[in-house]
Amino acid sequence: MTRVGVIGIGHGIFGRRSDATVQELAFEAFREALADAGIERKEIDASVIGSVPEYHKQRSLAGVVQEYLNLNPAPTWLTEVACASGSAAMRTAWMGIKSGVHQIVAVIGCQKMTELSTPEILALMGRVGEVQWESIFGTTFPGYYAMFAHSHMHAFGTTRRQLAEVAVKNHSYGALNPKALFRKEITVEKALESEPVASPLHVYDCCANADGAACVILASEDRARAHGRKVVWLDGVGCATASMSVLRRPNLYSLPSAVEAAQQAYRMAEVGPRDVQVAEVHDCFSIAEIMAYEDLGFCEKGQGGRYIEERKSYIGGGGVAVNVDGGLKAKGHPIGATGVSMAVEIVKQLRGAAEARQVPDARVGLTHNVGGIGQYTFVHVYRKD
Amino acid sequence: MTRVGVIGIGHGIFGRRSDATVQELAFEAFREALADAGIERKEIDASVIGSVPEYHKQRSLAGVVQEYLNLNPAPTWLTEVACASGSAAMRTAWMGIKSGVHQIVAVIGCQKMTELSTPEILALMGRVGEVQWESIFGTTFPGYYAMFAHSHMHAFGTTRRQLAEVAVKNHSYGALNPKALFRKEITVEKALESEPVASPLHVYDCCANADGAACVILASEDRARAHGRKVVWLDGVGCATASMSVLRRPNLYSLPSAVEAAQQAYRMAEVGPRDVQVAEVHDCFSIAEIMAYEDLGFCEKGQGGRYIEERKSYIGGGGVAVNVDGGLKAKGHPIGATGVSMAVEIVKQLRGAAEARQVPDARVGLTHNVGGIGQYTFVHVYRKD
Numbered sequence: 001m002t003r004v005g006v007i008g009i010g011h012g013i014f015g016r017r018s019d020a021t022v023q024e025l026a027f028e029a030f031r032e033a034l035a036d037a038g039i040e041r042k043e044i045d046a047s048v049i050g051s052v053p054e055y056h057k058q059r060s061l062a063g064v065v066q067e068y069l070n071l072n073p074a075p076t077w078l079t080e081v082a083c084a085s086g087s088a089a090m091r092t093a094w095m096g097i098k099s100g101v102h103q104i105v106a107v108i109g110c111q112k113m114t115e116l117s118t119p120e121i122l123a124l125m126g127r128v129g130e131v132q133w134e135s136i137f138g139t140t141f142p143g144y145y146a147m148f149a150h151s152h153m154h155a156f157g158t159t160r161r162q163l164a165e166v167a168v169k170n171h172s173y174g175a176l177n178p179k180a181l182f183r184k185e186i187t188v189e190k191a192l193e194s195e196p197v198a199s200p201l202h203v204y205d206c207c208a209n210a211d212g213a214a215c216v217i218l219a220s221e222d223r224a225r226a227h228g229r230k231v232v233w234l235d236g237v238g239c240a241t242a243s244m245s246v247l248r249r250p251n252l253y254s255l256p257s258a259v260e261a262a263q264q265a266y267r268m269a270e271v272g273p274r275d276v277q278v279a280e281v282h283d284c285f286s287i288a289e290i291m292a293y294e295d296l297g298f299c300e301k302g303q304g305g306r307y308i309e310e311r312k313s314y315i316g317g318g319g320v321a322v323n324v325d326g327g328l329k330a331k332g333h334p335i336g337a338t339g340v341s342m343a344v345e346i347v348k349q350l351r352g353a354a355e356a357r358q359v360p361d362a363r364v365g366l367t368h369n370v371g372g373i374g375q376y377t378f379v380h381v382y383r384k385d
Numbered sequence: 386m387t388r389v390g391v392i393g394i395g396h397g398i399f400g401r402r403s404d405a406t407v408q409e410l411a412f413e414a415f416r417e418a419l420a421d422a423g424i425e426r427k428e429i430d431a432s433v434i435g436s437v438p439e440y441h442k443q444r445s446l447a448g449v450v451q452e453y454l455n456l457n458p459a460p461t462w463l464t465e466v467a468c469a470s471g472s473a474a475m476r477t478a479w480m481g482i483k484s485g486v487h488q489i490v491a492v493i494g495c496q497k498m499t500e501l502s503t504p505e506i507l508a509l510m511g512r513v514g515e516v517q518w519e520s521i522f523g524t525t526f527p528g529y530y531a532m533f534a535h536s537h538m539h540a541f542g543t544t545r546r547q548l549a550e551v552a553v554k555n556h557s558y559g560a561l562n563p564k565a566l567f568r569k570e571i572t573v574e575k576a577l578e579s580e581p582v583a584s585p586l587h588v589y590d591c592c593a594n595a596d597g598a599a600c601v602i603l604a605s606e607d608r609a610r611a612h613g614r615k616v617v618w619l620d621g622v623g624c625a626t627a628s629m630s631v632l633r634r635p636n637l638y639s640l641p642s643a644v645e646a647a648q649q650a651y652r653m654a655e656v657g658p659r660d661v662q663v664a665e666v667h668d669c670f671s672i673a674e675i676m677a678y679e680d681l682g683f684c685e686k687g688q689g690g691r692y693i694e695e696r697k698s699y700i701g702g703g704g705v706a707v708n709v710d711g712g713l714k715a716k717g718h719p720i721g722a723t724g725v726s727m728a729v730e731i732v733k734q735l736r737g738a739a740e741a742r743q744v745p746d747a748r749v750g751l752t753h754n755v756g757g758i759g760q761y762t763f764v765h766v767y768r769k770d
Contacts, residue, residue, distance in 0.1 A: 001485060021517075046624075053465055054439040059512040060467040063760030066626045067633075073645045075624035076761070077473040078465045080438055082445040088462040092477045099483030100386060101622070127444040132406075237486070239431075239460035241451045248452075260458045375448030376461070 004097045005224030005231035006382070007104070008037025008217035009344040014332035015181045016114055017211035022056050023068035025213040026110040029337075030069050033106065033215035037227075044217070046102045047071055049078040050089030050109040051336030054124060057115060065108060075102075082128055083284065084371030085109070086214070086339025087378030091237050093218050103220045109340030110213035113333075121209070128372050130245040142206060144246060144373045145285035146198035151252035152287060153200065156302035160200050164191035165308045166286040167204040170323050174330020176356045181210045181332030205286040210332025214341040232350045234343075236269030236381030238262060244375050253302075255374035258295035262368070262379045266297075269381035271364055273297035276381075278349045278359040279320050280342035282370040283327040289313075292368050293322070296379070320366075321359040324349070339378065342367035350384040389482045390609030390616035391767070392489070393422025393602035394729045399717035400566045401499055402596035407441050408453035410598040411495040414722075415454050418491065418600035422612075429602070431487045432456055434463040435474030435494040436721030439509060442500060450493060460487075467513055468669065469756030470494070471599070471724025472763030476622050478603050488605050494725030495598035498718075506594070513757045515630040527591060529631065529758045530670040531583035536637035537672060538585065541687035545585050549576035550693045551671040552589040555708050559715025561741045566595045566717030590671040595717025599726040617735045619728075621654030621766030623647060629760050638687075640759035643680035647753070647764045651682075654766035656749055658682035661766075663734045663744040664705050665727035667755040668712040674698075677753050678707070681764070705751075706744040709734070724763065727752040735769040 010032030012025055020028070026049075034041060047069065049062040058064055062078040079088035086109030096102040113121065129139045152158045168188055174180040191204035224231045240260035243249060250256065266272055273296055281296070283289035290304035298320045299307045312319030325331055325345040328338060346365035348354045365382045395417030397410055405413070411434075419426060432454065434447040443449055447463040464473035471494030481487040498506065514524045537543045553573055559565040576589035609616045625645035628634060635641065651657055658681055666681070668674035675689035683705045684692045697704030710716055710730040713723060731750035733739045750767045 052438075054444075057512060058516045059439075059509060060629070060757045060760055062466050063626060063629050063757055064515075067629050067760075072627055073625040073642060075476075076466070076626055077477065077624075079477075080463045080465055081447050081461070092462065092464075092480065095477065095480040095484040095486060098485065099480040101480060101483070124444060127442060130449075131443045239462075240458040241448060241461055242457055243452050244445070244448050245452075257458060372445045372448055375445055375452075 001098060002221040004094050004218050004234045005221065006216055006234060006347045007219045007224055007227050007231065008033040009347050010036060010215040011179050011341060011344045012213045013179050014210040014212035014334060022061065022110050022112045023065050025112065025211060026065045026108050027068055029213040029215035030106060030108055033217050037217045041070060044071060044074060044104050044106050046075045046096060047106040047108060048089040048093045049076060050086035050340055051078055051111055052080055052082060052085055053078065055116060056112055065110065081376045082371035083335045084339055084369045084376050084378050085336040087367065087369040087380065090216065090339060090343060090380060091239060091378060094234055094237055097218055097220050103223050105218050107216045107218060107340055108213060109337035111334035111336035112211045113209040114211055134245055142198035142201055145287055146201050147246065148252050148291065149200050149287035152290065155253050156305065158290065158305035160192060161188060162305035162309050163205050163286040164188045166283060166289045167191045167329055169308065169314060170283060170327040170329040173324045173357055174326025177326045177331060180326040180330050181208060182330045201285055207284050207328035207333045210334050212332060212334040212337050214337050214344050216340055216343045230351065230385055232347045233383050234380060235383050236265035238264030238379040241376050242374050246373065254291060255295055255370065255377055257374050257377040258292065258368060258370065261377040262296045265379040265381045269383065271381060275364045276320050276366050277362040277364060278324065278346065279322050279366040279368065280345050281322055281368040283323055283329050284333060289322065296368055315357065315359050324357045324359060339369040342369060346382050350382055386483060387606040389479050389603050389619045390606060391601055391619060391732045392604045392609055392612050392616065393418040394732050395421060395600040396564050396726060396729045397598045398564050399595040399597035399719060407446065407495050407497045408450050410497065410596060411450045411493050412453055414598040414600035415491060415493055418602050422602045426455060429456060429459060429489050429491050431460045431481060432491040432493060433474040433478045434461060435471035435492065435725055436463055436496055437465055437467065437470055438463065440501060441497055450495065466761045467756035468720045469724055469754045469761050469763050470721040472752065472754040472765065475601065475724060475728060475765060476624060476763060479619055479622055482603055482605050488608050490603050492601045492603060492725055493598060494722035496719035496721035497596045498594040499596055519630055527583040527586055530672055531586050532631065533637050533676065534585050534672040537676065540638050541690065543675065543690035545577060546573060547690035547694050548590050548671040549573045551668060551674045552576045552714055554693065554699060555668060555712040555714040558709045558742050559711025562711045562716060565711040565715050566593060567715045586670055592669050592713035592718045595719050597717060597719040597722050599722050599729050601725055601728045615736065615770055617732045618768050619765060620768050621650035623649030623764040626761050627759050631758065639676060640680055640755065640762055642759050642762040643677065643753060643755065646762040647681050650764040650766045654768065656766060660749045661705050661751050662747040662749060663709065663731065664707050664751040664753060665730050666707055666753040668708055668714050669718060674707065681753055700742065700744050709742045709744060724752065724754040727754060731767050735767055
């Protein structure tokens with residue numbers, strides 16, 4: 001069966017984009033990906049939109065984007081799985097090519113997070129937990145991740161300083177990424193002294209909402225090889241789910257969906273965590289990146305705090321370089337775009353085109369994209385020829 | 386490459402379901418499909434949810450449904466393309482099986498349309514047209530379809546009586562469907578004399594919102610054949626898009642996306658319109674069914690009014706029997722569920738299990754599911770062994 005390759009990538013500027021509608025954001029990333037692929041627009045035979053539609057005033061978003069990109073009458077569909085919507089778009093596009101129905105598919109993650117008012121956004125985000133039994137008691141995203149952090153600290157002795165070190169690393173790489181929301185370095189002290197949000201998480205432990213879009217153009221093996229230049233292959237797609245309610249989780253220091261999705265992706269791509277040089281993980285909160293190190297097998301369970309403390313997740317740190325584009329923390333988190341943005345960075349790394357933040361000799365890369373509070377995790381493994 | 390077969394179907398009661406949450410509606414249909422398939426729940430290796438999420442208070446709907454159906458840790462994702470969301474779910478599930486990643490996938494269309502207040506729902510529905518240039522001038526769903534109707538009348542002499550005949554037929558079949566919202570026959574006079582909504586459309590030209598869910602379990606060819614009983618195959622999947630704005634359509638009496646999607650589906654299934662005995666088409670308004678007859682090739686363009694007047698779309702009418710479960714008109718239209726509900730009826734017909742509304746000797750069936758005002762159309766062709 002055909003492999004699926006990436007032939008084009010594009011990435012818009014993440015931030016407060018009051019200058020653009022969501023379809024304009026989509027176009028910004030799509031235009032760059034089309035130019036990167038060097039193909040004609042009419043060669044694209046489908047698009048998939050990753051987005052959480054309720055953050056926008058326009059309904060029927062996939063149709064709006066499809067028309068704005070001038071891709072009619074090609075098929076399109078939108079995938080939504082909270083903050084992993086972009087990775088679900090990648091997965092269904094990959095299936096579309098594998099199934100033989102499509103040859104070249106544009107995957108567009110796009111999201112405006114600032115179109116609605118802040119109270120409206122908070123109301124939406126407050127209902128990503130289990131509405132019937134948990135949200136009504138005030139569980140919010142920071143609240144859930146604060147519980148994860150406390151649990152990890154209690155079980156493994158993880159410290160607030162280790163959490164802060166994640167933010168320091170991601171800001172240091174965000175400073176090198178011209179598309180990132182925050183492009184400035186911070187110190188551990190600054191992170192530790194920032195305002196508390198939900199104990200033990202402070203402001204610098206939390207990523208920020210942003211508007212933005214990213215685009216990846218996928219192609220069948222034939223079409224990718226005919227394309228003539230080095231191709232990065234999407235060789236492993238893993239996806240798993242876990243209970244919505246944290247009351248029904250086996251523990252709060254690991255995401256079972258991430259562990260399962262990683263195993264699927266590694267198995268399909270015939271690699272293991274030791275083969276990975278670079279990864280984009282879902283650091284919506286600092287603790288989430290530490291849990292990801294462990295859930296993905298970069299280190300033993302409980303050793304995530306030490307992993308960042310020993311700078312193993314830095315470029316050249318001796319471990320897997322993680323979130324070297326700034327991660328959600330510094331780059332910003334336009335929820336539907338994030339999964340596709342992760343893919344863009346991994347492709348750039350495997351092409352050796354990441355410039356100041358290039359991971360040396362990157363051959364295998366991975367994305368880890370979490371929806372909600374771990375109800376879904378998508379893990380994708382990329383390899384270069 | 387593997388064919389994809391339907392091994393189980395389930396259908397909930399459509400109507401005002403204040404007795405059930407959206408996940409409970411999903412379970413109602415899923416339980417029936419699981420029993421119909423006669424498989425164990427753990428044999429299902431993924432689910433796809435067709436729904437328009439913003440109509441519900443709960444966010445992250447796919448995860449909630451997945452947990453409620455006790456399908457964790459299997460993958461899930463939600464597809465949204467307005468009123469065609471259920472068919473997009475079918476399409477991506479079909480791709481998942483064709484791609485070899487999944488063997489058995491449950492497709493669940495589920496929607497509550499009555500959870501939000503009426504003003505909230507009207508505000509959502511009012512933004513399915515083009516927000517920037519059309520919605521602000523008051524274009525609503527009935528308004529758009531009224532324009533389609535006027536255009537069709539002007540071009541082809543279609544009459545209000547012919548429109549009313551569509552409603553009469555669909556109500557006559559809805560009366561035979563225990564899962565339908567409206568289970569009573571009506572007369573042409575009653576339809577003609579009902580209150581105007583948007584000229585020339587009156588109340589009986591319009592379908593009604595409803596809560597409800599439907600489920601189809603798809604399987605790979607091996608798994609479907611091993612299943613031991615007669616299988617209905619999903620052999621053709623077509624999907625096309627058209628401009629959001631009607632200002633940019635070539636005319637208003639045809640949906641270009643429907644014409645294109647039908648051609649794709651016929652080609653893939655290696656059949657033509659003359660091979661089809663039974664079809665479920667998207668009769669959100671009476672004029673939409675008349676346009677569908679033509680766009681699908683059941684009759685020439687402009688002859689749709691005569692097609693219903695001559696009762697060709699009735700069972701035994703000499704044409705293709707259309708919407709013999711009552712259609713959106715009598716069954717009700719829970720937007721995310723409708724595409725899956727259509728599939729359930731076609732499978733029932735091809736199995737010869739549709740009882741009082743059975744189409745004799747049905748061998749090839751078709752679903753035609755429109756999103757928005759034709760921004761998307763999905764046409765799927767089913768065949769029995």
